[in-house]
Amino acid sequence: MKKNWLALSLTLALALALSGTVPILHAEETVAEGNSAAGKGNVSSCGGCHGENGNSAMPTFPKLAQQHSSYLVKQLQAFKGGTRNDPVMSPMALALNDADMLDIAAYYSSQNISANPAPVLPADEDTADGATDEKKAKEAMQALLAKGSNLYRNGNLASEVSACIACHGPSGEGNKPAAFPALRSQHADYLIKSLTDFKSGTRSNNPENMMHMIAKKMSDEEIKAVSYHISTMK
Incomplete structure (x- = not known):
């Protein structure tokens, strides 16, 4: 029942995001x-x-x-x-x-955000199998980007992580009336830090702790993957 409810809520949230429907604010x-x-x-x-x-x-x-x-x-x-x-x-x-x-x-x-260069794994970070050569590092990054793209659009039903698209839009454009931030082309390092802070509770200024509730269910790899993906969005 819990998974069915989550699937329904994610489906509705996705439908709202794709249709352009936004929360109605009082005057x-x-x-x-x-x-x-x-x-x-x-x-x-x-x-x-x-x-x-x-x-x-x-x-x-x-x-x-x-x-x-x-x-x-x-x-x-x-x-x-x-x-x-x-x-x-x-x-x-x-x-x-x-x-x-x-x-x-x-x-x-009113200023235009700049695009980021293609992300690369940090020099001191090994790939999943311990290899550090350039080809495998690129393959590891492509795998991370694919995982991040899927998480951004679909969430993770098994761990009840909501899809980012529901609040931040299909292209990371955010939602101005609801004060949900635009994320596209943001620095990956800053996004990783922000999600990690939300996960730990260090940052929880949202009255309903929405981001804390989402981030605390994310693995470190998921945080890294979705952050790298968002940094490539334009």
Whole structure:
């Protein structure tokens, strides 16, 4: 019965995602739009980590370009309110007022996200059978990407991991009204860290702990696989 319910819920979620149907927000939940030009003048201190145009050079820092403004505002509010903690972001968010957040989010959402180079396994990481030669490393990455693609679209019924497509869309475009983030072309390293933090409970600012409930059921290999796959989405 439990598996049947999960299969039904995933099917419905997938159907909603493919049809473009999104959750209906009440008027009081609507996020106002900021001023992109004003936001550009407020991001000088952000560029060191996230890049001048929101495309961070360091793979452990998230790209903010083309991210939904609703999601960016939500995260800045979480850093400022203490429901999400980071030694760098938390004090920076404290200095921002609501208008600043809206303007910064509007600026980054108006920028184009950059594509990532083809992913490769870390140099110090062996392939599944212990081999480290280039051909087998490429084959191992292709297997990981295929696994990640399947997990993104179909989830894992056996372990009750929901399909990512239900909330983040067929192409990783996310859902602006629901403040579900766009994921396409995000750094794999940052995605791996985020999912690992959700899994451990280190990051759980979602009121319903949706991502924690999903990530805690994922294996480390599944986290790596879906992160690499998402990093290739455009």
